[in-house]
Amino acid sequence: MTNIFETLESQVRSYCRAFPAVFRKAVGATLYDESGRRYIDFFAGAGALNYGHNHPFIKRRILEYLQGDGIIHALDLYTTAKREFLESLESIILRPRGLDYKVQFPGPTGTNAVEAAMKLARKVTGRHGIVAFTNGYHGMTAGSLAATGNAYHRRAGSSLLNGVSFLPYDGYFGPEVDTFDYLRRFTEDSSSGLDKPAAVLLETIQGEGGVNVASFHWLKRVETLCREHQILLIVDDIQAGCGRTGTFFSFQPADITPDIVTLSKSIGAYGLPLSIVLLKPELDCWEPGEHNGTFRGNNLAFVAAAEALRLYWRDHTFRLAIGHKAHLLRRRLTAIARQWESFGISVRGRGLFAGLAFEDHPTAARLISQEAFHRGLILETCGAKDQVLKFLPPLIIEENLLEEGLDIVAQCTRQVLAGGTDASIAEEEIQQTNS
Ligand SMILES: *Cc1c(COP(=O)(O)O)cnc(C)c1O
Numbered sequence: 001m002t003n004i005f006e007t008l009e010s011q012v013r014s015y016c017r018a019f020p021a022v023f024r025k026a027v028g029a030t031l032y033d034e035s036g037r038r039y040i041d042f043f044a045g046a047g048a049l050n051y052g053h054n055h056p057f058i059k060r061r062i063l064e065y066l067q068g069d070g071i072i073h074a075l076d077l078y079t080t081a082k083r084e085f086l087e088s089l090e091s092i093i094l095r096p097r098g099l100d101y102k103v104q105f106p107g108p109t110g111t112n113a114v115e116a117a118m119k120l121a122r123k124v125t126g127r128h129g130i131v132a133f134t135n136g137y138h139g140m141t142a143g144s145l146a147a148t149g150n151a152y153h154r155r156a157g158s159s160l161l162n163g164v165s166f167l168p169y170d171g172y173f174g175p176e177v178d179t180f181d182y183l184r185r186f187t188e189d190s191s192s193g194l195d196k197p198a199a200v201l202l203e204t205i206q207g208e209g210g211v212n213v214a215s216f217h218w219l220k221r222v223e224t225l226c227r228e229h230q231i232l233l234i235v236d237d238i239q240a241g242c243g244r245t246g247t248f249f250s251f252q253p254a255d256i257t258p259d260i261v262t263l264s265k266s267i268g269a270y271g272l273p274l275s276i277v278l279l280k281p282e283l284d285c286w287e288p289g290e291h292n293g294t295f296r297g298n299n300l301a302f303v304a305a306a307e308a309l310r311l312y313w314r315d316h317t318f319r320l321a322i323g324h325k326a327h328l329l330r331r332r333l334t335a336i337a338r339q340w341e342s343f344g345i346s347v348r349g350r351g352l353f354a355g356l357a358f359e360d361h362p363t364a365a366r367l368i369s370q371e372a373f374h375r376g377l378i379l380e381t382c383g384a385k386d387q388v389l390k391f392l393p394p395l396i397i398e399e400n401l402l403e404e405g406l407d408i409v410a411q412c413t414r415q416v417l418a419g420g421t422d423a424s425i426a427e428e429e430i431q432q433t434n435s
Helices: 004-010 057-067 080-097 110-125 140-148 151-155 180-188 218-227 299-312 317-339 362-375 399-419 422-432
Strands: 023-027 031-035 040-041 103-106 128-134 162-169 199-202 232-236 260-263 276-279 346-351 353-357 380-382 388-391
Touching: 004 299, 031 103, 040 399, 057 299, 080 299, 110 128, 110 140, 110 199, 110 232, 110 260, 110 276, 180 218, 199 218, 218 232, 317 346, 317 353, 317 399, 362 380, 362 388
Parallel strands: 128 162, 128 199, 199 232, 232 260
Antiparallel strands: 023 031, 031 040, 103 276, 260 276, 346 353, 353 388, 380 388
8 A cells, every 4th residue: 555655756755665654643652554553663753753743732732722723824923832932942941051042943844954053153254164073964955965974865965065074073983083183183283174164063962873972071172172263063953952862952961052053853842843043142143034934933833842841841850751761771772782792782872862783784773673663663773884773762652662662672683683693694784785
């Protein structure tokens, strides 16, 4: 029953190839296909569903709003929904964290926020260059694609990809090499060939790039270097933000304050598209309408977003619950990595943002993901070679579902690594290389 997709929908479709069911409904951390089969969701819309599917309280607010003919589209007009969102953001998120930011609404997707952030940094500083990092992912439109490392994605953008220089992310050369030294040297040596950039753009944890985690120490030194040289620091918190790592912003425990922050994915709380750019007030040099658009600020998403902030972020309960589940996840993944030690598997991540990396057997991750899907678990891969299993369950997932999903992962790992012996994985890898 997937004919129409395969005949009419462009070849560009992607996730549906890995998970070729036809889904009908979803609740919390579970999805159901049209035959009623249940799947546990360890992907959560790539992090767009931190509060799960169809959260009952958020749904109730949305339904009330729709029932009352609340305004849905308003360009960027003042609306009650936008006011409530901004007031909640300020009182629940920004002020308690001592953060002083203005809010820009770009178009509704993550890449729109990154484009706006890069454009603003260039406008404010009068400089053109942006420093981004190996394995970084910032979106698919020309500006943000220029800051995305992945060759497969860059290929389609070709000549449009200008103005970004790449430097090694934390850990790029392994634990022995401190890549901050490169950034410092390239920035401070006037003969390095790196023109002074407008901004440094980074993820604190690289989501698409393989769940690569930057240490707090590295982040702190990057911030200090940026300050010393009047370079803006942009943190792309589109995937790692909104509670994914335990705190609302992923950069909080690193004790840094970026000049610009991009948020999307789960800020809309219900899977509704919404993006925001947070910028230090002194950077707000936009002229009215200078970065314009039809869908800036999605009022239904404002309603959902404000409700989620009120439900989850007014005290520490949610943060503690995430920490508790993160601990469980970490413990189980570490056990799997230990059990299959000879395969050189490593565990990465922070909070409910984790990866199981099969650097020595890159195809194992895809095989485990496929097998997990057959057993009713949605588990995506990431990294340049899809060599990392990515664990991104909704933050609200019940502990027993988390355990059940992890049981499936343990079984599939066994099946692929033991059933599929070293030799058969190696063969699979040769086939992939040849194809
Ligand atoms: C998903 C993502 C983006 C792009 O968001 P879209 O909504 O897909 O355009 C940008 N940066 C990061 C870190 C992301 O994870």
